[in-house]
Amino acid sequence: MDDSRINDATDRDPLNDLPAGERVRTEVETDYWLDVRSERLARNRRRNLIIVAAVAIVALLTLLVIVWRWRNSAATEPETAVVVSVKVAKAERKTISAAVSAVGTIFPRDKAEVAAKVSAQIKQMAILKNKPVRAGEVIAVLESRDLVAQRNEAVAALREAQANERSVVTGSIPQANAQDEKALRDARAKVANTRATYARRQTLFERGGISKKDLEASQLEVTTAENELRLQEQTVTLRTKSLNPNDRALAQARTAQAQQHLATVDAQLSYATIRAPISGVVTDQFQYQGEFAAAGAKLVTISDISQVIVKAPFSDTVTANLNVGDSATVLPTDQAAEQMTGQVSLVSRASDPTNRTVEVWVTLGNGKGALRANGAAQITIAAQTKTDAIVVPAAAVTLESTNADEGTVMVVDTSNVAHETKVTVGIRTQEFVEIAAGLQPGETVVIEGNYALPDGTKVEISEDKKEEDSGAASEEKKKEP
Numbered sequence: 001m002d003d004s005r006i007n008d009a010t011d012r013d014p015l016n017d018l019p020a021g022e023r024v025r026t027e028v029e030t031d032y033w034l035d036v037r038s039e040r041l042a043r044n045r046r047r048n049l050i051i052v053a054a055v056a057i058v059a060l061l062t063l064l065v066i067v068w069r070w071r072n073s074a075a076t077e078p079e080t081a082v083v084v085s086v087k088v089a090k091a092e093r094k095t096i097s098a099a100v101s102a103v104g105t106i107f108p109r110d111k112a113e114v115a116a117k118v119s120a121q122i123k124q125m126a127i128l129k130n131k132p133v134r135a136g137e138v139i140a141v142l143e144s145r146d147l148v149a150q151r152n153e154a155v156a157a158l159r160e161a162q163a164n165e166r167s168v169v170t171g172s173i174p175q176a177n178a179q180d181e182k183a184l185r186d187a188r189a190k191v192a193n194t195r196a197t198y199a200r201r202q203t204l205f206e207r208g209g210i211s212k213k214d215l216e217a218s219q220l221e222v223t224t225a226e227n228e229l230r231l232q233e234q235t236v237t238l239r240t241k242s243l244n245p246n247d248r249a250l251a252q253a254r255t256a257q258a259q260q261h262l263a264t265v266d267a268q269l270s271y272a273t274i275r276a277p278i279s280g281v282v283t284d285q286f287q288y289q290g291e292f293a294a295a296g297a298k299l300v301t302i303s304d305i306s307q308v309i310v311k312a313p314f315s316d317t318v319t320a321n322l323n324v325g326d327s328a329t330v331l332p333t334d335q336a337a338e339q340m341t342g343q344v345s346l347v348s349r350a351s352d353p354t355n356r357t358v359e360v361w362v363t364l365g366n367g368k369g370a371l372r373a374n375g376a377a378q379i380t381i382a383a384q385t386k387t388d389a390i391v392v393p394a395a396a397v398t399l400e401s402t403n404a405d406e407g408t409v410m411v412v413d414t415s416n417v418a419h420e421t422k423v424t425v426g427i428r429t430q431e432f433v434e435i436a437a438g439l440q441p442g443e444t445v446v447i448e449g450n451y452a453l454p455d456g457t458k459v460e461i462s463e464d465k466k467e468e469d470s471g472a473a474s475e476e477k478k479k480e481p
Contacts, residue, residue, distance in 0.1 A: 086449035086459045088412055091392050093441050096434050097382035098427040102360075103333060104312025106375045108303035109363065112278050114139060116293040117271040118147075125289040128282040128300055137276045140289075140299060144272035151265045158258035165251035180236050187229035194222040280304035283373055303373045308366045309345065312379045313357035321383045322347050328362045328381045332371055340364055340371070344381065386427060390435045396445040397425060397433050409439065410446040410453055412461075418446055420455040 120142035128139065198218040205215045284301040287293055310330055314322070326344040342364025351358050362379050364371075371377065392409065399407040405425055410418040423438030439445070446453065448462075 083458045083460050084418075084449060084453060085462055086410075086412075086418070086446045086453075087462050088444045089393050089396060089447045091390055091435065091439050091441055091443045091445060093388050094391050095385065095387045096389050096391050096427050096429065096432055097386075098384040099380050099429060100314060100318045100383040101378055101380045102312040102314050103376055103378050104310045104360075104362070106332075106371050106373060106377055107309045107311060108280070108305045108373050109307040109309055110278050110280065110304035112276075112280075112302045113298050114274060114277065114300045114302060115296055115298045116140075116142065116274065117295060118142065118268055119293065119295045120144065120272065121292050122287060122289050125287070125299075127285070127288070129285040130282065132281050133276040133279065133302060135276055135279045138273060139276055140274040140293075142272040142274070142293065144269055147265065147269045147272060151262070151269055154258070154262040154265045158255070158262050161251070161255040161258040165248075165255045180232070184229075184232045184236055187225070187232040191222070191225040191229050194218070194225040198222045274299065276302055278302055278304055280306075305366050305369060305371065305373055308364065308371050308373070310342070310362045310364070310371075310377050310379055312360055312362070313352065313355070314360050314381075316351045316356050316358050318383045319347055319358040319360065322360060322381060326381060328379055330362060330364055330371070330377050330379055332375060332377045334372070334375045335370075338370070340366075384427060386434060389426070390439055390441055391432045392435055392439070392445050393447045394428065394431055394433050395447045396450065397423065397435075398450065399425070409435075410450040411439070412444040412446060412459055416459050416461070418450075418453055418455070418457050418459045 123141045123143045125140035133139065198215075198221070201210060201215050201218045204210045205212065280302045281304075282300050283303045286298045286300065293299065322344060324344055324347060328342050328344055330340045330342055342362045344360060345363040346359075346361035348359040360379070360381070362381075396409050397407045398409070407423060407425060409421050409423050411421045412418050421438055424436045426434035426436040428434070446459065449459075453459075
């Protein structure tokens with residue numbers, strides 16, 4: 001079948017030329033027309049593919065021509081060097097410390113829980129919370145009328161015991177004791193009188209005023225008076241020795257018991273007046289005037305916040321480098337206050353098994369009262385210190401990851417060309433980084449403009465950075481002793 005027949009056959013439908021009653025197709029005619037239509041669709045697809053391929057080839061050739069012309073024009077243009085403005089710093093040898101921080105709780109250095117020692121009603125007590133008190137100052141007065149009555153009773157019992165002891169020691173008949181004492185005094189007076197008379201008569205006898213008989217009579221009176229005195233002294237001694245030793249010991253024991261009872265009542269009476277044991281500030285008040293205070297019940301809490309201790313948990317991996325006496329900075333977190341300096345006073349020898357922390361105490365003065373008891377504060381301690389370490393600003397180092405020990409720095413040579421250098425870092429702070437390997441002291445490193453800076457790039461050092469370096473160098477010289 002030629003192409004003209006196919007085209008004519010596809011352009012018209014023979015069924016339309018037949019009358020309405022004769023439009024009947026046989027099975028052969030239907031197959032014929034289906035074949036004609038399939039062949040036409042295949043021819044259209046081939047034509048479309050040829051058109052698309054031709055268009056693609058033309059576009060590719062056009063692109064190749066454009067690229068070729070751009071390369072030729074770029075090759076003919078002279079190359080210009082790119083200069084990047086950066087800020088630099090010198091690698092220096094200096095001391096660097098790794099700081100560790102933790103949030104702790106503020107405790108007063110001295111704290112006293114004042115409680116009642118006897119059960120009684122509070123007779124006098126002001127509102128003392130937040131008020132300063134001094135050691136020995138009266139805080140409260142308890143009702144003590146019953147204790148005063150007990151003391152009077154104890155005093156009377158002591159006097160009775162003392163009187164009983166005197167009667168036992170000195171004798172059972174007070175009148176006889178008094179007579180013996182009088183007779184002893186009379187005998188001593190008689191001896192003194194006769195001796196004086198004998199001395200005068202002896203002088204008269206030597207002058208011839210009296211006879212020897214009168215002198216001898218006076219001497220006899222002296223001897224008689226001395227014998228009477230000896231007799232009276234022995235009488236008093238025998239009366240004292242004749243008492244029962246058990247009675248004397250019993251009387252002395254009763255007197256001591258009465259004295260001890262009086263001392264106990266005096267102690268209880270003194271407990272009725274409650275005084276401050278230390279100087280400080282009343283941080284808590286548990287009872288007030290008119291309430292009943294039981295023995296052992298807390299009344300107030302006194303805290304001496306002139307010196308405080310900040311207790312904070314640090315990781316057990318860093319406390320091995322902490323020592324008592326290390327300097328620490330303290331910054332309260334619950335209020336606006338200046339940073340303060342203290343010293344490590346204790347590093348616990350026990351570790352918390354739950355969170356693997358060790359408690360560290362930092363003691364510091366708080367004369368201005370900037371730190372509150374039971375408040376929170378951040379402690380920062382230099383856990384590790386190295387002297388004569390190679391140090392660069394932290395901005396100069398680009399780490400491979402946040403916790404990595406290796407990174408890169410851009411080192412500027414004498415021709416102002418930046419070279420990427422691998423380094424190993426050590427101690428890191430917010431401002432500086434220790435370079436453990438890969439860098440020498442005195443080398444110049446880029447601290448600003450080093451991000452994505454290609455290796456071998458020509459750089460220009462910013463003038464303001466030069467001024468900053470000279471100013472920093474002068475400040476360092478001023479700080480040096």
